[in-house]
Amino acid sequence: MSEIEDKRVQKAYETLLNSYAHSVHRKKFDIIDRAFRFANEAHKGVQRYSGEPYILHPLAVALIVSKEIGLGSTSISAALLHDVVEDTDYTIEDVKKLFGEKIAQLVEGLTKISGGNFSKKVSIQAENMRRLLLTMSSDIRVILVKIADRLHNMRTLSSLPPVKQYKIAGETLYLYAPMAHRLGLFSIKTELEDLSFRHEYPEEYKQIEQQLEASAQNREKIYEQFTAPLKKVLTQLGYYYKIQGRTKSVYSIWNKMQAKKVNFSDIYDIFAVRIIFEPRNDQAVKKQCWDIYSIITDFYQLRPDRLRDWVSHPKANGYQSLHLTVMGPDGQWIEVQIRSFQMDEIAERGFAAHWKYKEQVGNAASHQNELDLWLGKIQAILQSPTPNAMDFLDTIKLNLYNDEIFVFTPKGEIKTLPQGSTALDFAYEIHSDIGHYCIGAKVNHKLVPISYELVSGDQVEILTSDFQQPKEEWFNFVTTATAKTKIESAIKKRKKSQIQVGEELLNKYFTSFSIEVTIRVLDKLCAFYGYSKKELLFYALAEKQIKLPENPYSILKDKTNSFFFHYVKQALSTVLPLQEISNSSENSLKKIDPKVTYVLNEEEFQQNFITKSCCNPIPGDEVFGFICDDGRLEVHKRLCKKTLVFKTRFGNRLISCNWAGHKISSFLATVELKGIDRIGILSDIIQIITHNLVMSIHKISLAAKDGIFGGTIEVFTHNVDDINTLSTKLQKIKGIENVVRVDN
Numbered sequence: 001m002s003e004i005e006d007k008r009v010q011k012a013y014e015t016l017l018n019s020y021a022h023s024v025h026r027k028k029f030d031i032i033d034r035a036f037r038f039a040n041e042a043h044k045g046v047q048r049y050s051g052e053p054y055i056l057h058p059l060a061v062a063l064i065v066s067k068e069i070g071l072g073s074t075s076i077s078a079a080l081l082h083d084v085v086e087d088t089d090y091t092i093e094d095v096k097k098l099f100g101e102k103i104a105q106l107v108e109g110l111t112k113i114s115g116g117n118f119s120k121k122v123s124i125q126a127e128n129m130r131r132l133l134l135t136m137s138s139d140i141r142v143i144l145v146k147i148a149d150r151l152h153n154m155r156t157l158s159s160l161p162p163v164k165q166y167k168i169a170g171e172t173l174y175l176y177a178p179m180a181h182r183l184g185l186f187s188i189k190t191e192l193e194d195l196s197f198r199h200e201y202p203e204e205y206k207q208i209e210q211q212l213e214a215s216a217q218n219r220e221k222i223y224e225q226f227t228a229p230l231k232k233v234l235t236q237l238g239y240y241y242k243i244q245g246r247t248k249s250v251y252s253i254w255n256k257m258q259a260k261k262v263n264f265s266d267i268y269d270i271f272a273v274r275i276i277f278e279p280r281n282d283q284a285v286k287k288q289c290w291d292i293y294s295i296i297t298d299f300y301q302l303r304p305d306r307l308r309d310w311v312s313h314p315k316a317n318g319y320q321s322l323h324l325t326v327m328g329p330d331g332q333w334i335e336v337q338i339r340s341f342q343m344d345e346i347a348e349r350g351f352a353a354h355w356k357y358k359e360q361v362g363n364a365a366s367h368q369n370e371l372d373l374w375l376g377k378i379q380a381i382l383q384s385p386t387p388n389a390m391d392f393l394d395t396i397k398l399n400l401y402n403d404e405i406f407v408f409t410p411k412g413e414i415k416t417l418p419q420g421s422t423a424l425d426f427a428y429e430i431h432s433d434i435g436h437y438c439i440g441a442k443v444n445h446k447l448v449p450i451s452y453e454l455v456s457g458d459q460v461e462i463l464t465s466d467f468q469q470p471k472e473e474w475f476n477f478v479t480t481a482t483a484k485t486k487i488e489s490a491i492k493k494r495k496k497s498q499i500q501v502g503e504e505l506l507n508k509y510f511t512s513f514s515i516e517v518t519i520r521v522l523d524k525l526c527a528f529y530g531y532s533k534k535e536l537l538f539y540a541l542a543e544k545q546i547k548l549p550e551n552p553y554s555i556l557k558d559k560t561n562s563f564f565f566h567y568v569k570q571a572l573s574t575v576l577p578l579q580e581i582s583n584s585s586e587n588s589l590k591k592i593d594p595k596v597t598y599v600l601n602e603e604e605f606q607q608n609f610i611t612k613s614c615c616n617p618i619p620g621d622e623v624f625g626f627i628c629d630d631g632r633l634e635v636h637k638r639l640c641k642k643t644l645v646f647k648t649r650f651g652n653r654l655i656s657c658n659w660a661g662h663k664i665s666s667f668l669a670t671v672e673l674k675g676i677d678r679i680g681i682l683s684d685i686i687q688i689i690t691h692n693l694v695m696s697i698h699k700i701s702l703a704a705k706d707g708i709f710g711g712t713i714e715v716f717t718h719n720v721d722d723i724n725t726l727s728t729k730l731q732k733i734k735g736i737e738n739v740v741r742v743d744n
Helices: 003-021 029-042 056-069 073-081 092-099 101-114 124-136 141-155 162-182 186-200 202-214 216-236 250-260 285-299 341-349 351-357 361-382 389-398 423-430 432-436 472-477 481-511 519-529 534-542 563-573 578-589 643-649 681-692 720-731
Strands: 240-247 271-278 322-327 333-340 404-408 414-418 438-443 446-448 460-464 598-600 623-627 633-637 654-659 667-676 696-705 708-717 736-742
Touching: 003 029, 003 056, 003 073, 029 056, 029 073, 029 092, 056 073, 056 141, 056 186, 073 092, 073 101, 073 141, 092 101, 101 141, 141 162, 141 186, 162 186, 162 643, 162 654, 186 202, 186 250, 186 341, 202 216, 202 250, 216 240, 216 271, 216 285, 271 285, 271 341, 285 322, 285 333, 333 341, 414 423, 423 432, 423 438, 423 460, 423 481, 432 438, 432 481, 472 481, 481 534, 519 534, 598 623, 623 643, 633 654, 667 720, 681 696, 681 708, 681 720, 708 720, 720 736
Parallel strands: 271 333, 598 654
Antiparallel strands: 240 271, 322 333, 404 414, 438 446, 438 460, 623 633, 623 654, 667 708, 667 736, 696 708
16 A cells, blocks of 8 residues: 555545544444554455545445434444455454454455355345345444445445446345435435435436536525525524425426426425424424524415424434425425434434434334334234245335325324335234235225225224135235235235145045056146146145046047147247356347447348337436347336336346447437327427428327327437427417327
């Protein structure tokens, strides 16, 4: 290590010590110093992709753990040591001897998350997440340190190759940002989202960032006008407070634009105001929040449907705040958040901040219970018999981001559920048996089906029947991971039982004809009824989906005329085993170099790629490539709904792509129109497309109701510029209010 690098390392270490010195934790500098010196020696001579000394990474992670999450010496030491076992010759036993059991357990947990050999049959990322959650359920600090590790990796992601950037950014947005959200790490969650978005969609990120900068002066003016009367009254009443203006994150703005299909200028809640105060000892904090609410509504008109009381009913991640939306002086709606300084720290640092206030049992204990409940649910999911790693991953992620609703049992007990939960979700939240036998519910004393979506404040009574049992279609009626896991477990258990019943029925049937049930006999029967496995045949028999013939010899003859038999046989003979698929994909990877940006072009009317109907990319779109088993390259838009599956399952098959000029081939694209109906508007639309732009129309689907029309038009085009030109020209037609391109 050069003298300059050594000074840089020492400066980073001093910054870490300074952060720890200003924390509320008991000062154990000795253990941190020993951990630093040990890690520094272990990583000596090793560099990161950027060329900087590797030890700077553990130091940066430890600083995040200390300064931004607020953990103590044990977690800081584990952060310093988190790569030692994985990347050097030292073992967990070495760490245990030098630093004790607790630090060794954290380091081991962090090592398990990212190390190990995996079967080709499962997703590495899914297995990593399973390991992470198993370790987290015993010590929450493991995931907190891992999130800090991921945050620093994202901050330095630009030094990695583009393909790795894309995959890591996708993983972060899919798993780590939601996990940070669930643990209440709001500021880290926001930064992870923005960093992921910046690397995946650099142009869109830059565009929104520029629009935010351009409108910053106007927001500052609104902020000053809005807060001036509030500051005056709060000061007169003797409050110790601070007021902050908060701008929505770039990713959050973009996400809302995509969800609502609107432009930047149409997002009204880009700006919010946060009032943070120090509570007086003579009054309850909750009452003081409502007192400040009253002050605000004395000046500004309230929007009742946007009132959110997270003070009385904290979110499952410990978040507390009173949210209201009022009409600002410029005629725009402004969200205001009211919270104490303690609530604010918990909102930013999540569960880690609870430990600072653990002496105040009233709040910390209840939030700790919430954490325990959540970890308990994760444990239940981990014990699920589900063998599919991706299903597991989706199940875990399902409840990470959802906002909560609060519903009541008939006796007035509050239950917290994710937004979008149904009566059936509620039934499974109470008990597995209540869910299994649920036939309906009474919500606010009104009879509703099991699929009924609940809202905050509902009082729910579940109705059951001994004759009810879980069904496959129930998966469409539930949102929570708990319910999905319990339904799946019950169905599998029932299927296993029914398979035994079916096998017994079949044996009894053939015994009556003195026929021995051999593999050949079962194969004949499966082929006749169109089942690929004997277990499916047994189950269908038990469920009375098929009926055995009076004469079995008609089925058991050597040849069969069943078309379905030949079809199934042919289909089964073409299905490659997973190992063969894996080998063929490895061979195809050699033909296309994943490290080199692939140019999408056409020669003599032949394209060196294929596009898929799931997202219909066209030249000019931000795309990525997926190498198929046969070596061909599929092209997908970065916004494709399959993107997350590709990243988590087939990261080694992804490749960055660039479009060459495409003037010969045509690509299918769809635009969505909305507007005010009038006579002749369809003629004007067709005139623009076929005459002004000379495009070929593939399909038009428009409908009008009560003077408003809407629908889609599919056209063949050469590139994104053509679609943008079409959208601009259609927007100018009288009556058309909105034109956006959509996926087919």
